[in-house]
Amino acid sequence: MRSNFCLFSWLLRQAILFFALGLGMSGVQALVPNTPSTVVLTGRNLSIDQVRQVARAGARVEVSSEALSRLERSHRLLLAAAQQDKPIYGLNRGVGLNKDQTIFKGDAIDPAVRAISERFNRNMLLTHSVGIGSEVPQEVVRATMLVRLNTLLVGGAGVQPIVARMYEYFLNHGIHPVMFSRGSIGEADIGILPQIGLAMMGEGEVIYQGRRIAASSALKSAGLVPVKLFAKDSLSLISSNAYSAGMAVLRVVDSERFLDAADRVFSLSLEGLNGNVAPFLPAVQVSRPFVGQQQTAAHIRSLLEGSYLWSLSEQRALQDPLSYRTVSQTHGAVRDILGLLKSQLEIQVNSSDDNPTIVLDISPPEGVTEQEKKYYLFGKDLAGSIFPTASFDPLPWALNLQSVTIALSHVANSSFQRTLRLSDPAFTKLPRFLSPNPATFGYTTIQKTASYLNTEIKALSQPVSIDAAPTAGNIEDVTSNAALIALRAGDTIDRAYYLLGIEFMNAAQAVDLRLRETPALALGNKTRPLLQAFRKTTPFLDADRYMASDIQKTAEFLRTLPAQE
Structure with a gap:
């Protein structure tokens, strides 16, 4: 009878909390007006572009009823495991090297046991809040919360359903926990993610309505009630790669955009060189049909349609430098890798990386060993398993x-x-450093900045996934450094825009010098408007001027190029 009473009390508390938070989506939607769209989350079909929409365009989210039902059943199965006193990592046993320590015995819904569990959950968040460094940008915080919410909906974590709803409400209310960017070794972002759980409890700080305030104040202003975490909630909040994966998804989006800009700059650069289009011809590409290479070559041909490069020129070289000839291979290689990465990330953001992982609606197969059988359990109207895993490894x-x-x-x-x-006049037959007259320095010292950027980018590209030092009492002895890889990818793209901008400045200057000699020179149907748009922000270098602002403006011009039709 006591067990039934405890179950009834728990269900009543959940119902009250759901009502207080506004279980119906209408109450939440009213507080976030003018958002462009709604992404319905099921735990199964979140796309790369939907992450972008939520992270950067402020799209709302809505958890499907089917996913909520799956979440509720998963949580009940977890509580059944506690009631049967099965040893479950992060539930009634410790974590890390402390996996051999018993946190509590018996029913997790029992008030006395629950108090122990709540204290264990809060302490886990506090002691694992070890992130340092700069604050995580808002778009990454949103991507992180979205990815973790969707992976929770798979049902592998066993959290209280209200935990998932809090992610939903945070995203729709614009409550963004203050998180710090450094500290994850890439076997779940356990040092970065606790701030989200603390904010749900009304602790720590958040950015809300453009202000950094106490989480408790933000919850009160938004009409939300702090959550009391128990059972395996805290482990589920922190034992996830949502921070790394959220960043990785945004890096994919950024890389694709950067590649588009790089194709466009290169096409103008080829016109500045009076280069040879032969390496990009279909007859050449079909002989070595790598997908990304062919896509790049086709894009370059479309950009240069109508250009003077398709006409004969006595000054044109038989073969250009490799940095020109190999662009379809170089840019295409990135596109090929991005294609594979996108497919892997779509698996990541639609699957459970929890340890342990709950699997609903399965029974022990015939002939199962005793070692396997121990992970299966049955509750009221429930069957499933709770397996120890290494699903948190994002390698x-x-x-x-x-x-x-x-x-x-x-x-x-x-x-x-x-x-x-x-x-170099040896390649272009144009004035040295693209100077408009002998009295002008032209683009000479800017090469030093370009050289610095190239060196920094090379340093950022050095592999770090293999760097590891055993932690947690030597039980966690390998790493992926996924978060560091994602951070360095972002820095690489940032520096690459500056470097690409310097090439663009030189390419535009070279083309304009040719147009001065031959005003009727035909440019590509898409390179000419690109040059015209650029010249509205950065004029032709007809005399020496302050160069740093030109570099900054050009990089920003490329970052904000509108997508091509």
Whole structure:
């Protein structure tokens, strides 16, 4: 009878809390007006672009009823395991090397036991809040919360349903916990994520309505009630790669955008060189049909349609420097790796990386061993298993994110080399350093900045996934450093835009010098408007001027290029 009474009391508390938080979505929606769209989350079909919409465009989220039902059943199965006194990591046993320590015995819904569990959960969040460094940008916080919410909906964590709803409400109310960017070794972001759980409890700080305030104040202003975490809630909040994966998804989006800009800059650069289009012809590409390479070549051909490069020129070289000839291979390699990375990340954000992992609606197969059988259990109207796992290891996609960074360094190096070639009359037959007259320095010292950027990008591309030191009493003895890889990928793209901008400045200057000689010179149907738009922000270098602002403006111009139709 006591067990039934405890179960009834728990269900009543959940119902009251759900009502207080506004279980119906209408109450939440009213507080976040003017959002462009709603992403319905099921735990199974979150896309890369939907992460972008929520993280950067402020799209709302809505948890499907089916996913909530799965979450509730998973939580009940977890409580059944506690009631049967099965040893479960992070529930009634400790974590890390303390996995052999008993936290409590018996029913987790019993008031006395629950008090022990709540204290254990709060202490876990406090002691694991070890992130340092700069604050995590709002878009990454939103991507992190979205990814973790969707992976919770898979049902592998066993959290209280209200925990998932709090992620939903945080996203829709614009409550963004203050998180710190450094401290994850890439076997779940356990040092970065606790601030989200603390904020749900009304502790720590958040950014809300443009202000940094106490989480308790933000919850009160938004009409939300702090959650009391228990059972395996805290472990589920922190034992996830949501921070690394959220960043990785945004890096994919950024890399694709950067590659589009790199194709466009290169096409103008080829016109500045009076280069040879032969390497990009379909007949050449079909002989070595790598997908990304062919896509890049086709894009370059479309950008240069109508250009004078398709006409004969006595000054044109039979073969250009490799930094020009190999662009379809270089840019195409990034596109190929990105394609694989995207497919892996879509698996990551739609699956459970929990340890242990709950699997609903399965029974022991025939002939199962005793070792396997111990992980299966049955509750009222429930059957399933709770398996120890290593699903928190993100190495499958972390390695490819690292590869993207390495590949981008090749793109950057080629851009740097082209910048140097454009300044050399031996290749362009134009004035040295693209100077408009002998009295002007032109683009000379800017090469030092380009060289610095190229060196920094090379350093950022150095692999870090293998760097590891045993932690947690030597039981956690391998790492992926996924978060560090994602951070370095972001830094690489940032520096690459500056380097690409310097090439763009040189390419535009070279083309304008040719137009001065031949005003009727035909440019590509898409490179001409690109040059015209650029000249509205950064004019032709007709005399020496302050160069740093030009570099900054050009990088920003490329970052904000509108998508091509």
